[in-house]
Amino acid sequence: MANNKVLLVDDEEQILLSFQRRLKKQFNLDIATSGKQGLEKLDSEGPYAVVVSDYRMPEMDGVHFLKTVKQNHPDVVRIMLTGFADIHTATKAVNQGQVFRFLTKPCPPRDMAEALEQSIRYHNFIISEREVIDLKRWRKSLEQMVAALARLVESRDAYTAGHQQRVALLSVAIGRAMGLEEQTIDTVRLAATIHDIGKVYVPLEFLTKPGSLSPLELDVIHTHPQVGYEILKPIEFESPISRIVLEHHERLDGSGYPQGLIGSEILVESKIITVADVVEAMCSHRPYRPSRGVNKALGEIEQKKGVCYDPEIVDICLELFRKNNFNFQI
Ligand SMILES: [Fe+2]
Numbered sequence: 001m002a003n004n005k006v007l008l009v010d011d012e013e014q015i016l017l018s019f020q021r022r023l024k025k026q027f028n029l030d031i032a033t034s035g036k037q038g039l040e041k042l043d044s045e046g047p048y049a050v051v052v053s054d055y056r057m058p059e060m061d062g063v064h065f066l067k068t069v070k071q072n073h074p075d076v077v078r079i080m081l082t083g084f085a086d087i088h089t090a091t092k093a094v095n096q097g098q099v100f101r102f103l104t105k106p107c108p109p110r111d112m113a114e115a116l117e118q119s120i121r122y123h124n125f126i127i128s129e130r131e132v133i134d135l136k137r138w139r140k141s142l143e144q145m146v147a148a149l150a151r152l153v154e155s156r157d158a159y160t161a162g163h164q165q166r167v168a169l170l171s172v173a174i175g176r177a178m179g180l181e182e183q184t185i186d187t188v189r190l191a192a193t194i195h196d197i198g199k200v201y202v203p204l205e206f207l208t209k210p211g212s213l214s215p216l217e218l219d220v221i222h223t224h225p226q227v228g229y230e231i232l233k234p235i236e237f238e239s240p241i242s243r244i245v246l247e248h249h250e251r252l253d254g255s256g257y258p259q260g261l262i263g264s265e266i267l268v269e270s271k272i273i274t275v276a277d278v279v280e281a282m283c284s285h286r287p288y289r290p291s292r293g294v295n296k297a298l299g300e301i302e303q304k305k306g307v308c309y310d311p312e313i314v315d316i317c318l319e320l321f322r323k324n325n326f327n328f329q330i
């Protein structure tokens with residue numbers, strides 16, 4: 001809920017009480033009779049949206065007080081109350097950014113109410129802007145953390161280094177061509193960047209083994225989507241990253257793993273990464289086989305289109321390579 005807490009500071013208590021009486025229905029008004037008391041209240045009873053201060057006060061004057069408020073509580077909107085004789089000082093304070101507005105004494109309650117409403121609106125605007133900036137910063141930290149996790153899993157295995165990034169690159173290109181919203185594309189990018197994180201629990205010799213794997217070794221490798229899901233589940237992503245990681249080896253006809261999901265049970269984000277993963281894996285060189293080349297990779301998804309892979313995603317992927325000359329360079 002919007003903060004409408006206001007602190008009035010004046011050494012003349014009668015003025016404070018009169019404002020409090022006349023404006024208490026509209027605002028959550030607190031009073032202080034000196035700058036020192038005002039600063040104490042800001043520290044102990046805040047956050048306040050607005051502070052109104054008299055200019056002429058003994059000990060600490062209004063400019064000094066509001067300057068300190070600006071330093072200690074920069075989000076609080078500041079108003080100065082001043083007599084006509086002090087207008088020059090008040091104008092200077094506004095110009096220096098110390099105060100948002102000044103009001104002249106005697107100030108009719110209606111003028112005060114109007115200034116407070118405007119100041120509260122401004123305060124709430126500042127707070128919402130701050131939240132947007134915080135969210136952007138938080139997202140950036142999250143992306144950096146995801147990139148660090150991706151490097152961690154890829155640092156074990158030189159052959160698959162860069163695999164997740166290349167899958168992310170193709171997945172994002174598919175998402176864009178599908179016309180998905182930017183937020184969904186961000187989700188696809190993040191999930192693709194760490195989709196194989198569960199491989200940290202797979203012994204390195206299984207991942208790099210030349211020749212075919214035994215059923216037991218395959219069983220261990222097939223745990224990686226579930227392991228990745230367990231690693232990521234406790235992190236509070238705003239999108240279903242852990243679920244996508246869990247689903248990236250599912251197939252439309254239920255022949256995938258670990259859950260054997262079918263068609264509509266699988267998220268579209270997961271279906272995109274599935275196609276990009278298959279194509280990238282077949283294009284890249286592995287210890288047990290050389291690269292099969294782009295044409296073979298595209299032939300694979302084309303052949304199993306509608307059976308294992310989402311037909312729309314396959315068509316878009318084929319078009320990206322055949323018409324738009326997509327390549328994995330990053
Ligand atoms: Fe995988």
Ligand SMILES: [Fe+2]
Pocket residue numbers: 163167195196277
């Ligand atoms: Fe993969």
